[in-house]
Amino acid sequence: xxxxxxxxxxxxVLFGFDFENLHVLLIxxxxxxxxxxxxxxxxxxxxxxxxxxxxxxxxAQRVLKDLTGLQNIFMEQFGAFGDPGRLSSESDQRWxxxxxxxxxxxxxxxxxxxxxKMHDYIPVASSFARxxxxxxxxxxxxxxxxxxxxxxxxxxxxxxxxxxxxxxFNLLPPKFTLSQLQRLYEAIHNRDIDKRNFRRxxxxxxxxxxxxxxxxxxxxxxxxxxxxxxxxxxxxxxxGFENFKL
Amino acid sequence: xxxxxxxxxxxxVLFGFDFENLHVLLIxxxxxxxxxxxxxxxxxxxxxxxxxxxxxxxxAQRVLKDLTGLQNIFMEQFGAFGDPGRLSSESDQRWxxxxxxxxxxxxxxxxxxxxxKMHDYIPVASSFARxxxxxxxxxxxxxxxxxxxxxxxxxxxxxxxxxxxxxxFNLLPPKFTLSQLQRLYEAIHNRDIDKRNFRRxxxxxxxxxxxxxxxxxxxxxxxxxxxxxxxxxxxxxxxGFENFKL
DNA sequence: CCAAAAGTGTTGAAGTTACACCCATGC
DNA sequence: GCATGGGTGTAACTTCAACACTTTTGG
Numbered sequence: 001x002x003x004x005x006x007x008x009x010x011x012x013v014l015f016g017f018d019f020e021n022l023h024v025l026l027i028x029x030x031x032x033x034x035x036x037x038x039x040x041x042x043x044x045x046x047x048x049x050x051x052x053x054x055x056x057x058x059x060a061q062r063v064l065k066d067l068t069g070l071q072n073i074f075m076e077q078f079g080a081f082g083d084p085g086r087l088s089s090e091s092d093q094r095w096x097x098x099x100x101x102x103x104x105x106x107x108x109x110x111x112x113x114x115x116x117k118m119h120d121y122i123p124v125a126s127s128f129a130r131x132x133x134x135x136x137x138x139x140x141x142x143x144x145x146x147x148x149x150x151x152x153x154x155x156x157x158x159x160x161x162x163x164x165x166x167x168x169f170n171l172l173p174p175k176f177t178l179s180q181l182q183r184l185y186e187a188i189h190n191r192d193i194d195k196r197n198f199r200r201x202x203x204x205x206x207x208x209x210x211x212x213x214x215x216x217x218x219x220x221x222x223x224x225x226x227x228x229x230x231x232x233x234x235x236x237x238x239x240g241f242e243n244f245k246l
Numbered sequence: 247x248x249x250x251x252x253x254x255x256x257x258x259v260l261f262g263f264d265f266e267n268l269h270v271l272l273i274x275x276x277x278x279x280x281x282x283x284x285x286x287x288x289x290x291x292x293x294x295x296x297x298x299x300x301x302x303x304x305x306a307q308r309v310l311k312d313l314t315g316l317q318n319i320f321m322e323q324f325g326a327f328g329d330p331g332r333l334s335s336e337s338d339q340r341w342x343x344x345x346x347x348x349x350x351x352x353x354x355x356x357x358x359x360x361x362x363k364m365h366d367y368i369p370v371a372s373s374f375a376r377x378x379x380x381x382x383x384x385x386x387x388x389x390x391x392x393x394x395x396x397x398x399x400x401x402x403x404x405x406x407x408x409x410x411x412x413x414x415f416n417l418l419p420p421k422f423t424l425s426q427l428q429r430l431y432e433a434i435h436n437r438d439i440d441k442r443n444f445r446r447x448x449x450x451x452x453x454x455x456x457x458x459x460x461x462x463x464x465x466x467x468x469x470x471x472x473x474x475x476x477x478x479x480x481x482x483x484x485x486g487f488e489n490f491k492l
Numbered sequence: 493c494c495a496a497a498a499g500t501g502t503t504g505a506a507g508t509t510a511c512a513c514c515c516a517t518g519c
Numbered sequence: 520g521c522a523t524g525g526g527t528g529t530a531a532c533t534t535c536a537a538c539a540c541t542t543t544t545g546g
Binding site: 177179196 | 523526
């Protein structure tokens with residue numbers, strides 16, 4: 001029987017890409033609406049207390065799995081959040097009382113984020129999550145606790161990382177078009193990027209290889225497929241690149 | 247009477263600059279050497295458990311003050327470290343038993359760093375610190391716990407921040423020479439920088455103002471003094487600048 | 493006059509931005 | 520034949536790295 005650490009939690013900001021928009025995985029933890037005497041939805045990031053003997057990185061994976069069923073997702077830490085007031089809103093308190101043995105304890109949370117192919121990960125709610133859903137980042141409304149702040153920070157961290165390491169190249173199928181890759185960058189940075197300049201830069205990185213194959217069945221000039229140069233990818237993951245700006 | 251949170255600590259990486267080299271503030275927490283039956287020095291970062299009702303940022307300031315007497319130092323978080331094994335070396339355990347009421351508890355620590363004028367802050371050891379000293383970063387030996395790792399991370403974070411915000415400009419006297427500023431950057435990045443290119447870049451930032459005054463009594467061509475343009479400084483602190491590389 | 497650090501400009505290479513038209517395909 | 524997205528090149532500009540000599544002062 002594992003002991004929970006009553007003072008330390010982990011919140012996971014999982015970003016997903018569906019070839020269109022950037023999404024974030026949220027759970028519905030439920031909220032009681034005293035005016036209408038019923039439960040209404042209250043979205044939150046998947047997060048929970050860690051176990052006493054758990055590594056933080058392990059804990060992040062375990063928490064995500066417990067709440068959404070998703071496994072083997074490498075996540076990166078982006079900060080610790082410890083405002084003692086962050087759990088004190090009335091509805092947050094009411095909720096905590098319903099699921100925690102020590103609801104009054106002050107909890108510091110460690111934030112983790114990752115970026116995955118949305119369609120590879122179909123979340124299945126479990127534990128106290130009533131549902132787990134992908135929500136477009138631009139449409140996220142008010143979240144529980146201080147989770148809007150965490151989401152902002154995670155997104156900054158993601159953008160930052162994208163400038164130094166080739167994260168995100170594993171979000172696409174083995175064969176992809178440069179436009180798909182561009183859309184990924186546009187979704188994350190939330191702005192348009194010049195097509196020609198984007199291609200030049202990506203190709204100069206040497207991280208993609210042109211294939212002979214082309215799209216079929218599209219109602220326009222078929223796009224050429226590319227694949228990742230795995231060696232070069234590993235190399236850049238290690239070394240990083242300084243300031244890949246778009 | 248304040249309650250300590252047995253699971254969360256803060257470690258402070260305080261960098262200091264003396265117009266020559268980058269230093270880091272360490273405390274001597276003492277260590278018992280069973281072969282020689284006496285205490286030997288064992289350096290560590292200043293750090294301790296936080297109080298239950300303390301903000302993390304406040305806690306960082308308080309911990310630093312308790313151990314070294316230094317006050318009002320704004321610090322920035324650079325990560326959380328939670329390897330359950332990080333406190334498990336024999337000497338670390340022995341030491342923990344000597345000062346903590348729950349020495350076996352697993353502790354997650356939050357790292358904070360800052361950068362100050364070394365000569366403005368003369369540390370005075372207190373609490374369990376037997377002494378508090380400035381040590382050149384290049385000469386730091388083996389530290390307690392996982393503190394060498396924290397120091398590395400803090401230094402990376404400092405360098406990173408230096409590329410985005412004009413931190414470090416408050417480390418110099420109101421009137422300073424560009425060579426002094428350059429030496430600061432060289433110390434932090436631990437490499438030489440071309441004088442002409444450095445000056446050009448700093449001046450283009452618009453953050454310094456040339457004064458009429460010059461050095462006196464130096465056995466070489468006297469250097470011109472500069473001061474900070476406070477407005478421009480504030481502006482850049484807010485906006486940041488993208489990628490100020492040297 | 494010597495030592496020491498200050499101060500100053502140019503050039504070539506690389507990178508950045510902005511911008512418009514033709515192409516291949518399905519319907 | 521038309522709508523759709525694919526694909527391509529250039530010119531102006533900015534940034535960057537590398538590099539050597541003269542100046543001013545104290546001793």
